Amino acid sequence: MTMSEGDLAVTEIKFVRGATIAARPPPAAMTGALGWLRANLLSSPFNIALTILIALLLAWLIPELVKFLLIDAVWTGADRDACREVVQHREIGACWPFVWERWSYFVYGSYPIPQRWRVDVFFAMLAIGVVWLLWLEAPRRDLGSVYFFIVLPITSFILLTGWSAIGLPPVDTALWGGILVTIVVASVGIVCSLPIGILLALGRRSRMPAVRLFSVVFIEFVRGVPLVTVLFMASVMLPLFVPEEYSPDKLVRALVGIALFASAYMAEVVRAGLQAIPKGQFEGAMAVGLGYWQMIRLIILPQALKITIPNIVNTYIGLFKDTTLVFIVGIFDFLRTVEVARIDPKWAAPVTSTTGYAVAAIFYWIFCYAMSRYARAMEARLAQGDKR
Amino acid sequence: MSIDLPTGSPPARVAFYNDPKVRSIAYQVALCAVIGFLVYAAARNAIANLERAHIASGFGFWNTTAGFDISQALIQFDSQTSSYGRAFWVGLLNTLLVASIGIVIATILGFIIGIARLSKNWLVAKVAAGYVETIRNIPLLLQLLFWYNAVLKALPEFRESFVIPGGIYLNNRGLFIPQPIFKDGFGWVLIALAAGVIGAIAFYVWARKRQEQTGQQAPVFSVGLALVIGLPLVVLALAGFPLAFEFPAAGRFNINGGIEILPEFAALLFGLSIYTAAFIAEVVRAGILAVSRGQTEAAYSLGLRARPTLRLIVVPQAMRVIIPPLTSQYLNLTKNSTLAVAIGYPDLVQVFTGTVLNQTGQAVEVVAITMAVYLTISLATSLLMNIYNSRIALVER
Numbered sequence: 213m214t215m216s217e218g219d220l221a222v223t224e225i226k227f228v229r230g231a232t233i234a235a236r237p238p239p240a241a242m243t244g245a246l247g248w249l250r251a252n253l254l255s256s257p258f259n260i261a262l263t264i265l266i267a268l269l270l271a272w273l274i275p276e277l278v279k280f281l282l283i284d285a286v287w288t289g290a291d292r293d294a295c296r297e298v299v300q301h302r303e304i305g306a307c308w309p310f311v312w313e314r315w316s317y318f319v320y321g322s323y324p325i326p327q328r329w330r331v332d333v334f335f336a337m338l339a340i341g342v343v344w345l346l347w348l349e350a351p352r353r354d355l356g357s358v359y360f361f362i363v364l365p366i367t368s369f370i371l372l373t374g375w376s377a378i379g380l381p382p383v384d385t386a387l388w389g390g391i392l393v394t395i396v397v398a399s400v401g402i403v404c405s406l407p408i409g410i411l412l413a414l415g416r417r418s419r420m421p422a423v424r425l426f427s428v429v430f431i432e433f434v435r436g437v438p439l440v441t442v443l444f445m446a447s448v449m450l451p452l453f454v455p456e457e458y459s460p461d462k463l464v465r466a467l468v469g470i471a472l473f474a475s476a477y478m479a480e481v482v483r484a485g486l487q488a489i490p491k492g493q494f495e496g497a498m499a500v501g502l503g504y505w506q507m508i509r510l511i512i513l514p515q516a517l518k519i520t521i522p523n524i525v526n527t528y529i530g531l532f533k534d535t536t537l538v539f540i541v542g543i544f545d546f547l548r549t550v551e552v553a554r555i556d557p558k559w560a561a562p563v564t565s566t567t568g569y570a571v572a573a574i575f576y577w578i579f580c581y582a583m584s585r586y587a588r589a590m591e592a593r594l595a596q597g598d599k600r
Numbered sequence: 601m602s603i604d605l606p607t608g609s610p611p612a613r614v615a616f617y618n619d620p621k622v623r624s625i626a627y628q629v630a631l632c633a634v635i636g637f638l639v640y641a642a643a644r645n646a647i648a649n650l651e652r653a654h655i656a657s658g659f660g661f662w663n664t665t666a667g668f669d670i671s672q673a674l675i676q677f678d679s680q681t682s683s684y685g686r687a688f689w690v691g692l693l694n695t696l697l698v699a700s701i702g703i704v705i706a707t708i709l710g711f712i713i714g715i716a717r718l719s720k721n722w723l724v725a726k727v728a729a730g731y732v733e734t735i736r737n738i739p740l741l742l743q744l745l746f747w748y749n750a751v752l753k754a755l756p757e758f759r760e761s762f763v764i765p766g767g768i769y770l771n772n773r774g775l776f777i778p779q780p781i782f783k784d785g786f787g788w789v790l791i792a793l794a795a796g797v798i799g800a801i802a803f804y805v806w807a808r809k810r811q812e813q814t815g816q817q818a819p820v821f822s823v824g825l826a827l828v829i830g831l832p833l834v835v836l837a838l839a840g841f842p843l844a845f846e847f848p849a850a851g852r853f854n855i856n857g858g859i860e861i862l863p864e865f866a867a868l869l870f871g872l873s874i875y876t877a878a879f880i881a882e883v884v885r886a887g888i889l890a891v892s893r894g895q896t897e898a899a900y901s902l903g904l905r906a907r908p909t910l911r912l913i914v915v916p917q918a919m920r921v922i923i924p925p926l927t928s929q930y931l932n933l934t935k936n937s938t939l940a941v942a943i944g945y946p947d948l949v950q951v952f953t954g955t956v957l958n959q960t961g962q963a964v965e966v967v968a969i970t971m972a973v974y975l976t977i978s979l980a981t982s983l984l985m986n987i988y989n990s991r992i993a994l995v996e997r
Contacts, residue, residue, distance in 0.1 A: 252722035259721045266723050422628035436978035437971045438935035444953050448963040452649045453642035533739040565750045573738050580737035
């Protein structure tokens with residue numbers, strides 16, 4: 213029975229295709245630019261409306277920006293008349309000659325002109341240190357960290373404040389300003405916050421109740437109050453707490469405030485990293501006979517810091533933006549110099565403020581964006597080991 | 601069960617300075633001693649320095665007449681009679697006002713942008729990403745100065761103010777809007793509103809119970825809307841509209857009447873909302889991405905459509921991830937409102953830590969009170985957050 217049915221079936225088959233037909237191309241409307249448009253911009257009536265709305269917004273915003281920054285901008289001029297509509301009888305965009313003239317003020321503040329080379333040397337040394345540390349293939353990175361965390365702070369302190377014995381006239385910190393101060397405040401915050409933060413994080417996980425209590429109180433207190441109040445505290449209360457003859461100068465007070473504030477945030481970031489280390493690592497380290505600090509230095513921190521690098525960099529971005537707050541306690545950081553320059557009657561024009569703020573925005577944006585890109589690249593690189 | 605030690609061998613002994621217990625106590629005593637000494641030295645120096653500067657200490661200044669004016673006060677404040685203590689409350693209320701309105705705006709904007717970043721619409725996703733990357737990487741203080749000095753202060757002068765139909769004036773002194781005046785009988789509307797809210801909640805509870813028992817859904821949203829908005833409107837009409845508006849009127853030198861919204865307030869509100877929204881957008885995006893794709897696919901395979909899937913499956917699970925960092929963003933917004941001092945909005949720091957401190961010179965007391973306020977807000981929020989977290993934490997087998 214089955215045989216005959218099988219035979220029947222075989223005889224009924226008239227044609228069997230030997231080769232598969234090549235797949236037909238998808239309809240033109242689904243591929244290429246058109247398909248992409250359909251899938252990504254015009255997939256539903258709501259999406260079409262949204263696309264049109266956003267396109268209109270961009271069509272208004274981008275030309276306005278380009279017009280302001282480039283096309284209508286003033287490129288040369290000696291004073292405010294170059295940038296005023298009533299004088300020039302045309303639409304006026306950004307007032308760039310104001311920036312050219314004020315640029316050295318933005319960079320150095322009131323640092324004495326014959327001494328400004330010292331600031332340049334400081335910038336160059338800092339750049340070398342940053343590249344040495346951040347470029348992972350750089351030679352002798354161990355020396356790099358010694359350079360960055362020990363050599364650089366000492367030499368730049370001598371270089372910037374001056375030391376009469378080696379022929380560098382002292383420069384009062386009240387004269388410092390602009391990008392110099394912004395970079396100094398940010399670097400002090402960055403250099404101080406990591407070690408203090410690590411100590412606080414370890415203290416918070418310590419088995420000694422007094423140490424733990426102190427760390428918790430410090431961290432929660434500082435994180436619970438705004439930076440502005442910490443800076444106020446540093447600038448009005450710190451001078452009260454030290455004997456009159458040692459009263460620190462304004463910049464140092466702000467630096468103390470920023471460093472304490474950044475340390476508390478850093479402590480929480482590091483603590484998250486410490487918590488991610490499995491208990492076995494601690495136990496293993498103890499089992500091979502390492503002492504507490506050896507265990508922390510050789511086993512725990514290398515692993516904990518590795519996984520927290522992206523978060524550390526994010527904290528640094530926040531810190532870099534927060535340096536602008538020293539403005540409020542009367543320190544001439546970059547933003548403050550822009551603020552002072554923009555109300556200078558010599559350049560008083562309707563566009564001066566916007567130009568100044570645009571320059572400041574571009575400056576901060578470039579630094580913060582570069583840091584966040586670095587953090588993301590680092591994250592991807594570190595994740596490679598865990599990929600399967 | 602005890603282990604038999606070989607007889608005769610003495611128990612292992614370490615020198616007492618190597619005993620971990622002894623060491624731990626020694627370290628802690630040392631730490632306490634150092635901190636105690638620092639506090640003592642600081643206190644001694646502070647007392648000496650204050651005496652030298654002839655500054656009184658203590659909280660006696662609290663009831664002293666302030667003698668300065670505050671540009672925006674939610675409660676009665678008069679420079680001749682009101683005390684420093686009253687100035688503190690005015691500042692605190694102003695801080696809470698800008699923070700609470702800012703939180704609402706930032707949340708709405710942040711959720712829209714966070715969802716837009718995940719949109720399938722390429723243009724929408726890119727614009728949202730551009731917004732986040734631009735706003736997040738520019739300091740808030742710079743943004744506030746921009747809004748205040750380059751936008752709001754650059755508005756036309758009083759004589760050329762923009763007039764928006766409906767009696768709204770906009771110039772470089774602020775935004776002037778009509779002020780509602782409640783007449784007798786408006787209380788009934790408020791009662792109706794309260795009744796509507798209670799009714800809506802009761803209906804929600806009933807509908808939920810019925811759905812759990814029978815599976816039938818009730819139109820919770822439309823009924824709730826009718827109760828909360830419709831009922832008060834009906835009562836308003838029945839009571840004969842006991843509501844009037846006082847419109848701002850252009851006088852000779854200023855605009856009189858109506859509610860005045862200061863440019864300082866508006867700049868601070870814009871800056872805080874726009875800045876925080878960028879961070880909230882990232883929180884929302886991370887929360888939605890944290891819900892695994894399998895959840896969405898399972899919902900689709902059960903036959904749910906895109907919208908109910910989002911509402912019933914994705915959002916409830918995403919909220920678990922979103923809410924803790926969202927709260928910390930709210931705290932950040934509240935703390936960042938202290939930047940008001942840079943543009944002159946009379947918040948707690950500007951009024952109290954600024955003006956009052958300068959007038960009285962009592963730095964320790966004033967800074968301590970200010971910090972205590974923010975600390976209270978922060979700690980109370982994190983306490984609530986911990987309770988909430990333990991309630992919604994995943995219950996695992």
